[in-house]
Amino acid sequence: MKPLLTxxxxxxxxxxxxxxxxTLIPGVSPAVALFAGLAFALTAGQPFPKFSKKCSKYLLQISVVGLGFGMNLHESLKAGKEGMxxxxxxxxxxMILxxxxxxxxxxxxxxxxxISSGTAICGGSAIAAVAPVLKADSNQMSVALGTVFILNAIALFIFPPIGHWLEMTQEQFGMWAAIAIHDxxxxxxxxxxxxxxxxxxxxxxxxxxxxxIIPMAIITTFLFKEKSGKISIPWFIFFFVLAMVANTYLNIPESISSSIVWIAKKGLTVTLFLIGAGLSQTVIKQVGIxxxxxxxxxxxxxxxxxxxVILYL
Structure with a gap:
C-alpha cells in the first residue's frame, strides 16, 4: 500500500x-467526479491548489448559467400546481430546521x-448556486456537496422499494420523491x-x-452580507434568469439549448472534481462527522x- 501511495x-x-x-467523458456523473477528486486528494495530495480554486469558482458560475437554458419559465411555473x-x-x-x-x-x-439549501431545494445545483453568493470556500463546499451526494445516492436506491412496500400510488410517490430526494x-x-x-x-x-434557487441566492446576499454593509450582487443568478427567459421566449432550437445544458453539466462535473481534489486530510479531520x-x-x-403528509392528508 505504501509503495502505491508513494x-x-x-x-x-x-x-x-x-x-x-x-471527467469530460459522457456518463461520468457529478457525484463520481466529486468522489474521484476526494479520493485523489486524500491519497496523492493537491498539485495545483491555486489553479483549482480559481478555475472552480468561475466555472461553477458559468455552469449554473448554462443550466438555465434547460428550463422553460412557463412549464416551471405551472409545474406541480397541486404541490406548490x-x-x-x-x-x-x-431551512429553519x-x-x-x-x-x-x-x-x-x-x-x-x-447543506440545508441542498436538502431544501435541489441538491448540488442549489449548493453550486448559493455558494458563490455565500462566499463559501472550497472546503465548505466539498463537505456540503459530499454530504448531499452520499444521501442522494442512497435515496435513489431505497425510495422505490419503500414506495412499493407502502403501496403508494404513482402520484404519491412522484410527489414524495420530488420533495424528499435532493438532486x-x-x-x-x-x-x-x-x-x-x-x-x-x-x-x-x-x-x-x-x-x-433564485430567491434563495438573493436572500443569501442579505443574510451573509459583510460588516461594511456592502452586498455582493449575484450577477450570475441574473444571467441564469436571462438564460431561462431566453430559452422560453426566443425559440432557441432544441439542439442548441440541449447542447448548452450538456456543456453546463459537464462544466459542473469538472468543477466538482476540482472542488473534491481540494479537500485535504487536515480539513476532513477539522470538519469531523x-x-x-x-x-x-x-x-x-x-x-x-x-x-x-402525502399519505394521510
Missing part, C-alpha cells in the same frame, strides 16, 4: 490531469447553510424506476423546487414528514 504522490500532477480529462404550497412549506421548514440543527451541533455556519437527476431516476406517471409528477414538482449528522437528520425529517 507512486501517486510522486506522479500526482500527471494523474490529476488524466482524471480531470476523464407543499413545496413552499417544505423549503422553509428545511437546518439552522437549528446546525447550531445545536456547532457546524460551521456556511457549511450548515449549504434532480436522482428524483428522475427514482420516479422512472417507480412508473411513468410517477416520473412525470416527480419531474414537474422538482422543476418548481428548482426555481427557489457533524455535517454528515446534520445532513442525515435533515434528510430523515423531510422524508418522514413529507411521507406522512
Amino acid at each position: 507512486f501517486l504522490q510522486k506522479n500526482n500532477r500527471i494523474i490529476f490531469i488524466i482524471l480531470l480529462l476523464l 404550497m407543499f413545496t413552499i412549506i417544505s423549503v422553509a421548514m428545511v 437546518g439552522f437549528l440543527i446546525g447550531r445545536k451541533l456547532q457546524v460551521n455556519k456556511k457549511t450548515s447553510y449549504l 434532480t437527476s436522482s428524483v428522475v431516476g427514482a420516479g422512472a424506476a417507480y412508473g411513468s406517471k410517477a416520473l412525470e409528477i416527480a419531474t414537474l414538482v422538482k422543476l418548481t423546487r428548482a426555481l427557489w 457533524k455535517p454528515m449528522v446534520q445532513g442525515i437528520i435533515l434528510w430523515i425529517c423531510i422524508a418522514i414528514m413529507s411521507l406522512l
Whole structure:
C-alpha cells in the first residue's frame, strides 16, 4: 500500500490531469467526479491548489448559467400546481430546521447553510448556486456537496422499494420523491424506476423546487452580507434568469439549448472534481462527522414528514 501511495504522490500532477480529462467523458456523473477528486486528494495530495480554486469558482458560475437554458419559465411555473404550497412549506421548514440543527451541533455556519439549501431545494445545483453568493470556500463546499451526494445516492436506491412496500400510488410517490430526494437527476431516476406517471409528477414538482434557487441566492446576499454593509450582487443568478427567459421566449432550437445544458453539466462535473481534489486530510479531520449528522437528520425529517403528509392528508 505504501509503495502505491508513494507512486501517486510522486506522479500526482500527471494523474490529476488524466482524471480531470476523464471527467469530460459522457456518463461520468457529478457525484463520481466529486468522489474521484476526494479520493485523489486524500491519497496523492493537491498539485495545483491555486489553479483549482480559481478555475472552480468561475466555472461553477458559468455552469449554473448554462443550466438555465434547460428550463422553460412557463412549464416551471405551472409545474406541480397541486404541490406548490407543499413545496413552499417544505423549503422553509428545511431551512429553519437546518439552522437549528446546525447550531445545536456547532457546524460551521456556511457549511450548515449549504447543506440545508441542498436538502431544501435541489441538491448540488442549489449548493453550486448559493455558494458563490455565500462566499463559501472550497472546503465548505466539498463537505456540503459530499454530504448531499452520499444521501442522494442512497435515496435513489431505497425510495422505490419503500414506495412499493407502502403501496403508494404513482402520484404519491412522484410527489414524495420530488420533495424528499435532493438532486434532480436522482428524483428522475427514482420516479422512472417507480412508473411513468410517477416520473412525470416527480419531474414537474422538482422543476418548481428548482426555481427557489433564485430567491434563495438573493436572500443569501442579505443574510451573509459583510460588516461594511456592502452586498455582493449575484450577477450570475441574473444571467441564469436571462438564460431561462431566453430559452422560453426566443425559440432557441432544441439542439442548441440541449447542447448548452450538456456543456453546463459537464462544466459542473469538472468543477466538482476540482472542488473534491481540494479537500485535504487536515480539513476532513477539522470538519469531523457533524455535517454528515446534520445532513442525515435533515434528510430523515423531510422524508418522514413529507411521507406522512402525502399519505394521510
